[in-house]
Amino acid sequence: MPRALMLHDESPRARLETLDEDRLPERAVRVAIDYSDLNYKDAMAVTGQGKIVRDYPLVPGIDFAGTVTASTDARFDADDRVILTGWGVGERYWGGFAEAMRVDADWLVPCPRPLSTREAMLFGTAGLTAMLSVMRLQEAGLSPGDGPVAVSGASGGVGSWAVSILAHEGFEVHAITGKPDQGDWLTRLGAAQVLARDDFTERGRPLASTHWAGAVDTVGGQVLANLLAQMRYAGKVAAVGLAGDAALPTTVMPFILRGVALLGVDSVYIPFERRRAAWQRIAALPNALLTHMQVEEIGLEDVESQAHAMIEGRTHGRLLIDPHR
Ligand SMILES: NC(=O)c1ccc[n+]([C@@H]2O[C@H](COP(=O)([O-])OP(=O)(O)OC[C@H]3O[C@@H](n4cnc5c(N)ncnc54)[C@H](OP(=O)(O)O)[C@@H]3O)[C@@H](O)[C@H]2O)c1
Structure with a gap:
C-alpha cells in the first residue's frame, strides 16, 4: 500500500x-x-x-x-x-x-532517453519551465549576439535552470539574486555577472539606462517592472513567476517607446507536442549541467x-x- x-x-x-x-x-x-x-x-x-x-x-x-x-x-x-x-x-x-x-x-x-527518472525530476517543472522560457525567447528572435540576458530569482529552481540553459545556449547571463552567498555557484552555472536583488526592488523610472536584450523573470512585481525599464530596444522578457509579487507596477513606456516584448510562459497547460519537444531538448543537454546543479x-x-x-x-x-x- x-x-x-x-x-x-x-x-x-x-x-x-x-x-x-x-x-x-x-x-x-x-x-x-x-x-x-x-x-x-x-x-x-x-x-x-x-x-x-x-x-x-x-x-x-x-x-x-x-x-x-x-x-x-x-x-x-x-x-x-x-x-x-x-x-x-x-x-x-x-x-x-x-x-x-x-x-x-x-x-x-x-x-526521453538518456534521462533517468531521477534526472527528469532534477529538472522537474522548474527545468521544463526554464526550457520553455528559453524557447519562447529564441522563437521571438533572441540570439546571443543581441546582448546579455538577465535572470531574476536566479538561485531558485526555475532561475538556476534558466541561468544554466541560457549559458549553455551561448548567452551572456546576468543572474539577479537576493542570496549573495550563492554568487559563486551561479557563476559555476554559467552566469557572467551576479547582481544584487536589492538594486531592483525600489520603484524606478518608467524608462532607465538600457542593459539587457532578454530576461527571464521569476519574481514579478517591482523587479519585473525595473527589468522592463532597463531592456534594450526590442528587448524580450519572459514572465514566468511571482515569487516576489503578482502585481506589475509598470507603464506602457518600455513597450511603445522601445518595442519591448513581454512574453508569457505557462508550463501547466501547454499542449503535448510542445511539452515533448521541451523534454527532448532537456534530454539532449550535456550531463555537466546536472553535475553543477x-x-x-x-x-x-x-x-x-x-x-x-x-x-x-x-x-x-x-x-x-x-x-x-
Ligand atoms: N509559469 C509557470 O508555468 C511556472 C512554472 C514554475 C514556476 N513558476 C513560478 O516561478 C516562480 C519560481 O518558482 P520556483 O519553483 O523556481 O521557486 P523557488 O525555487 O522558490 O525560487 C524562487 C526564487 O525567487 C527569489 N525570491 C523568493 N522570494 C522572493 C521575494 N519575496 N522577492 C523577490 N525574490 C524572491 C529567490 O531567488 P533569489 O534569492 O536568487 O533572488 C528564490 O530562490 C514562482 O513564482 C512559481 O510559481 C511558474
Missing part, C-alpha cells in the same frame, strides 16, 4: 498516510513514483498560501517521474518510464508526493518543513523528493 503526504483543511494540515489501493483515484495509468520535487507552487499548497488546493483531502505534488505498473490506456504499458508535470495535478487532482498514483494518460509524457534529496516527512523554508526564501537549487526514503 503506497504512502502519501495528504493535505487536510484542518490542523494538522499535512499528514503522512498509508493509502489502500482502492483509495487511489480511478484513472487509467498507475505509476510507481520514483521521484518528485518541491516547487514554489507545492510549497504554497503545503503551507496553505494562496488558493492552490481546490479540494481536500489532496495529495500535493505538481510533478513526478516514475514507472508504469498498470494501464488501461493503449498508449502506455507496464515498465514504461513516464514524466508528469502540470495539468492541475497536485492542485485539483492528486499528485506526486506519494509512492504511487493513478493518473490520466493524457497527462503523461514518455521520459545544487540538489538536496529529501523524504516525504521533510516536505512540510522545506515548504516553509521555500516560502520564506531560504532554499536554493533543487529539492528532490524520494517518496521511498
